[in-house]
Amino acid sequence: MxxxxxxxxxxxxxxxxxxxxxxxxxxxxxxxxxxxxxxxxxxxxxxxxxxxxxxxxxxxxxxxxxxxxxxxxxxxxxxxxxxxxxxxxxxxxxxxxxxxxxxxTDEELISIIHHRSRQHQIAIARRRDLSEAVSDELVGTKDSDVITALLENTSARISEATLAYLTEQAQHIDSYQEPLVRRQDLTNDLAMRLYWVVAANLRAEILASYDIHPTALDDALETSVLEMADDLRGGGPNLEQTAADLARCMAREQQVTAGMLIKTLRQGQVPLFEALFEEWSGITQPRRTEILYGSGGEGLAIACIALGVSKQDFATLFLLSRSAGSGGQKTSPGDLARATRIFDKTKREDAQHVLRSWQRVPAFQAAVRDLEMNKTKPSRG
The missing domain is CATH 1.25.40 (Serine Threonine Protein Phosphatase 5, Tetratricopeptide repeat)
Structure with missing residues (x-):
């Protein structure tokens, strides 16, 4: 045979x-x-x-x-x-x-992009080491979810012409802005155009939501973008510093409140929320992250009690901050129940003493702790 x-x-x-x-x-x-x-x-x-x-x-x-x-x-x-x-x-x-x-092959991927579902397109957008040809076809779908997935894929190769087009589109499509800012292949000229777009959009959102004078806000935004331009020449933009500058500007114009923090979180402006919380509470990094996102919510409960936040606003802040700090995962009813029990049991005077200790310079607190520990150790002799 x-x-x-x-x-x-x-x-x-x-x-x-x-x-x-x-x-x-x-x-x-x-x-x-x-x-x-x-x-x-x-x-x-x-x-x-x-x-x-x-x-x-x-x-x-x-x-x-x-x-x-x-x-x-x-x-x-x-x-x-x-x-x-x-x-x-x-x-x-x-x-x-x-x-x-x-x-x-690229030809097979492009055929799937043209003939299969948007879920297929998003999966392709997340493949490692995509070619410029496939990236162009994905951008050609004009589907914002597909394009956002592509922009978040830092291994994908995207032509300068396509990046320029997407930078222009970012004026109208907010979801493009953050992943574009973080791309290493964005030229300095495109990066600067994008920073001004982001600043203009952020300006519109803040003026629509908060009672702040436009001149003071424009000063803070302009200064931040120009500092980012300097960072481009020296190693990349500092987005946290920009949020901190805006928070200081807003805190000078009006008192930071729980309502302001809630509104900022609902708008998805997590770095600005964190910076405003720092201005409001006086709790700096690295303790700020522990208080905002620590498991159980005890730190956030104590800070809110000390600052006079209502139980309802605390519950809203707890739920929104958990979502922001955990990749969008929902908090269970049990988590909220445990956090509100802590809120109910804590006296405001006690919470204010704890908050004051959190506000102190970490080096001073460390020195105090070391001294107390040495006092408790048995002497040799």
Whole structure:
């Protein structure tokens, strides 16, 4: 029996096996044969094999296809025809292949971008080391979620012309601004254009939400952007410093309140929220992060009691700050219940003493602690 007859015999035997394992083996064998003899196949024969594979795969139940896709996505020697078929499957199956498989060419990725769902497009946007050609096609979808995912993918290569276009679009689409600012391939000229766009948008939001004089705000924003221009020449922008400058400006114009913090968090301005909390409470880094986002919320409860915040505003701040500090994860009702019990049990006078200790210079507190510890140690002699 020659090789050709052996191949036909093995395929026939597998075709008669209706088990899940038999279906998987038949699919893999057809794909492997197409790979081994690809140079001998006409375009029509290649299309026919792809069609057979596609039909075979869709005989499998969804969990089996997902398992197959996950396994083959990590295998650089997997049959390409089978990988292509899985990449074009429904998203739950295609996702691992689109994210990880190195076997998909730019042409195949572009075809999927044009013919499959936006979920497929977002998965492609998150692939490592995307080419400029694929990035351009993703931007061509004009879908803001797809483009934001691409911008957040720092390994993706994006042409300067496309980055210039997206910088212009950032004037109207806020979600582009932060990932653009963080891209290392943004030229200095584009970075400066983007900083002015961000400053203008932030100015509009602050003036619409807070009672602050535009001149004072413009002074703070202009100074911040010019300082960022200096940072570009010396190693990159300091976004935390910009938020701190704005917070100081706002605190000079009006009293910081819980309502102001809540409004800032709801607008998604987390660095500004943190800087305003620091102005309001007098708690500096690194303790500020521990108070705002520490597990259980005890620190935030004590700070809010000391500052005269209502229980309702504390609960709102607790929930919003948990979301901001944990990647958008929701807080359970049990977490809120425990935090409000702490709030109910703590006296304001006691909370004010604790807050005052948190406001002190860390080096002074460390010296006091060291002295107290030395006093408690037994003397030698």
């Amino acid at each position: 020659n090789d050709h007859e052996q191949d036909l015999h093995s395929l026939l035997k597998l075709a008669l096996d209706k088990s899940i394992e038999g279906r998987e083996q038949l699919t893999a064998r057809i794909a492997q044969l197409s790979l081994e003899r690809e140079h001998m196949l006409s375009d029509q024969e290649r299309d026919l094999i792809f069609e057979i594979l596609d039909k075979l795969i869709h005989e499998f139940e969804l969990p089996i296809r997902k398992r197959l896709a996950d396994r083959l996505s990590r295998n650089p020697a997997a049959p390409r025809a089978l990988v292509i078929a899985l990449a074009n499957d429904e998203f739950a199956v295609a996702q691992p292949v689109l994210l990880r498989s190195t076997l998909l």
